[in-house]
Amino acid sequence: MSKKVSIIVPIYNAERFLASTLDSLVNQSLNGIDIICINDGSTDRSLEICEQFKTDYPEIIRIFTKLNGGIADARNYGLSKVVGEYFGFLDSDDTAEANMFETLYNKAISEQADVVFSDFYWSYPDQENIVKDGPYANNKEILTSMFATLWNKLYRTDFIKRLDINFPTGFRYEDASFLYKITPFIQRWSYVSEPFVHYRQTTGSITHNHNERVKDMIHVFEDLLAFYKQRSVYEEYERELEYLFVRFFLGNSFLRTCQIKDKKDRKLTLVLSYKILTRNFPKWKGNPYLKGSGLKNKYYQTVNDFTYPIYAFIFSTLYRFKKETLH
16 A cells, blocks of 8 residues: 555544544545554543544545553554655644645655644634744754654655664654654755644643653653764764753753652652763853853853752742742
């Protein structure tokens, strides 16, 4: 079976939004799509919804049911079922504009791209913001600047299979791991300056419920370093990797860690996060990317052994105060 684009949809107890997700895919303007529904052991009506769509669209929907193994395992399973020349992802609570895969596929074909980037909508219940994910001048800029989101990109199938890269199972942040691993090997990339995916923000979404699993980032980034060294690209990208570590372990990951409810777990995760940065990159303050303008870079430069726990206390206190105020 030959298709232009396969679209992997990992599904777990997604009955609330799944119908709108699949509806946005079956109405794609591109002929020759292949929708791969991976039912990851759902216990709600998700499988029933998939089967209803397959009845109506038997030529473009395939359903695979497996024991629950987490989103990374579901994505790996989906990769093994890809038959399209290119493939993409869509989460089971998001939607895609009808012209998304036709536009990205035509761009990929015309420029023989390994990966095509596009913008997306950050969708809240009362508003939407457009997020730019490109253009990028080179692989190093991709590594330091791209959004680590899978579903606003299109990937050439033989390029990914040749790299033999999978998602790390049992851990969150699997999307970042996958994208950062393929980046050094992208030879041709393209960019479409148009948003397609509506990235739904809800209180029940995965993004809003994994503060407690922020320690997964430590494992994922240790694995990332080992991968770069094993594939002999570490020296070329050392400064970029260092900057990524700073951004995550003093930025987003740090803020999530400060929101962990259990005080003992929060303290342990903060210590481990700081150690992974300073152990692997003891001279991180000399990173050239930190010399750029912007408040974040100025903040990073102020972090040291003394200020780190102070910032942790401040952010943890502010988060608890905000939560108590809202309730």
